[in-house]
Amino acid sequence: MQYTISAPKQVSAYKVALPTSKSISNRALILNALAYSAKPIKNLSDSDDTQLMLKALQSESNVFDVGAAGTTMRFLTAFLSKIVGEWTITGSERMKQRPIKILVEALNKLGAKIEYIEQEGYPPLRIYGSALEGGDLELSGNVSSQYISALLMIGPTMKDGLRLTLSGEIISRPYISLTLKMMETFGVKSYWKGNTITVPEGNYQATDFSVEADWSAASYWFQIAALSKDCQLNLQGLKRYSEQGDAKVAALFKQLGVNAKFSQKGLMLTSSEITTNKFSYNFIEQPDLAQTFAVTCCCLGIPFKFTGLQTLKIKETDRINALIVELKKMGFVLNSNQIDDLSWDGATCKKDEKPCISTYKDHRMAMAFAPAALIIGDMQIDDPGVVSKSYPRYWDHLKEFGFGVKEK
Ligand SMILES: O=C(O)C1=C[C@@H](OP(=O)(O)O)[C@@H](O)[C@H](O)C1
Numbered sequence: 267m268q269y270t271i272s273a274p275k276q277v278s279a280y281k282v283a284l285p286t287s288k289s290i291s292n293r294a295l296i297l298n299a300l301a302y303s304a305k306p307i308k309n310l311s312d313s314d315d316t317q318l319m320l321k322a323l324q325s326e327s328n329v330f331d332v333g334a335a336g337t338t339m340r341f342l343t344a345f346l347s348k349i350v351g352e353w354t355i356t357g358s359e360r361m362k363q364r365p366i367k368i369l370v371e372a373l374n375k376l377g378a379k380i381e382y383i384e385q386e387g388y389p390p391l392r393i394y395g396s397a398l399e400g401g402d403l404e405l406s407g408n409v410s411s412q413y414i415s416a417l418l419m420i421g422p423t424m425k426d427g428l429r430l431t432l433s434g435e436i437i438s439r440p441y442i443s444l445t446l447k448m449m450e451t452f453g454v455k456s457y458w459k460g461n462t463i464t465v466p467e468g469n470y471q472a473t474d475f476s477v478e479a480d481w482s483a484a485s486y487w488f489q490i491a492a493l494s495k496d497c498q499l500n501l502q503g504l505k506r507y508s509e510q511g512d513a514k515v516a517a518l519f520k521q522l523g524v525n526a527k528f529s530q531k532g533l534m535l536t537s538s539e540i541t542t543n544k545f546s547y548n549f550i551e552q553p554d555l556a557q558t559f560a561v562t563c564c565c566l567g568i569p570f571k572f573t574g575l576q577t578l579k580i581k582e583t584d585r586i587n588a589l590i591v592e593l594k595k596m597g598f599v600l601n602s603n604q605i606d607d608l609s610w611d612g613a614t615c616k617k618d619e620k621p622c623i624s625t626y627k628d629h630r631m632a633m634a635f636a637p638a639a640l641i642i643g644d645m646q647i648d649d650p651g652v653v654s655k656s657y658p659r660y661w662d663h664l665k666e667f668g669f670g671v672k673e674k
């Protein structure tokens with residue numbers, strides 16, 4: 267299926283009921299389960315990734331299919347490792363290409379027994395769960411922070427707690443801080459000094475917990491504000507001093523002509539002056555924002571140089587490649603070392619008459635490209651249903667704002 271997206275005839279004011287964060291929801295569900303709490307988590311995300319986590323935790327089966335949900339795969343692997351029983355965890359074809367060896371080896375060192383069912387280093391996994399000893403562990407911090415978060419959350423349940431020493435460059439650091447903060451909310455305080463995180467043995471406490479709105483989802487509305495100039499958006503449910511690393515989007519979009527101001531009513535976005543003629547940023551702490559900024563900068567005609575993209579190749583798709591191929595359809599020629607950077611020096615090529623953007627089973631490809639209709643005119647988005655991974659109501663919201671969103 268494809269949607270044809272057309273720009274709104276008239277840009278107006280719109281109040282956006284943002285989805286809540288899947289990252290926070292999935293941590294809250296694991297911590298709630300580890301606290302043996304009967305209190306439901308409030309404002310859980312309606313995303314596929316969270317619904318899959320919820321389903322797995324409520325399931326009577328010992329076989330779990332987590333689809334394309336990275337956090338669900340990684341957090342559940344650690345969670346199941348410490349529960350006595352035999353468990354099988356699998357996922358989508360793409361999930362079977364997303365590495366998990368670092369986490370599996372770490373859990374095996376802590377006393378778990380995890381085997382690969384198909385390809386070594388990748389899901390699906392067979393987990394023979396047992397009480398884990400814990401103790402000292404060294405772990406690479408430069409592949410996915412989700413391995414670290416997964417281990418930290420089960421840390422207090424181990425006999426000796428956990429002392430994790432991270433090696434290499436630490437990527438996606440705010441997601442680790444978010445995990446530690448949420449663990450503290452559930453009653454266990456940890457200590458992060460230098461490259462070592464110490465989690466004492468302890469018990470999580472049942473807590474009333476409500477999930478805040480998703481700053482990554484908000485990024486698409488910053489993009490819409492940047493590309494549509496005079497619109498007024500009111501984003502609902504965001505926390506001003508959020509632990510979400512993607513809250514950085516507000517400061518970054520200031521350079522691209524979006525003014526963001528918190529009021530009693532929500533986060534108000536209005537247009538302001540663009541203050542840069544070249545956008546340079548290291549996305550090591552906000553990998554999920556890279557697509558939003560690549561599309562926005564091209565549409566605004568602002569050359570860019572992004573670094574810190576080394577994790578993009580192992581996400582829902584190879585996002586570096588996907589951006590290069592799809593932006594070319596819109597007439598923009600990008601460059602990359604195919605490792606960790608992406609740049610645009612302003613080079614253009616002939617644009618497809620009505621570009622049809624492939625989304626590679628990646629929600630962020632669909633969500634970051636659709637706003638481009640404001641600048642390039644009618645375009646198509648292939649497989650638009652992918653947005654349900656994090657923001658199921660995305661298309662409804664675009665329609666309410668005024669975009670044309672029609673089945674081809
Ligand atoms: O812990 C989390 O909730 C996440 C961590 C990040 O992944 P990596 O640590 O693999 O970069 C991010 O890209 C993902 O969307 C969610």
Ligand SMILES: C=C(OP(=O)(O)O)C(=O)O
Binds near residue numbers: 335
């Ligand atoms: C990378 C993402 O998700 P995950 O790794 O949890 O599948 C994402 O939502 O952009």
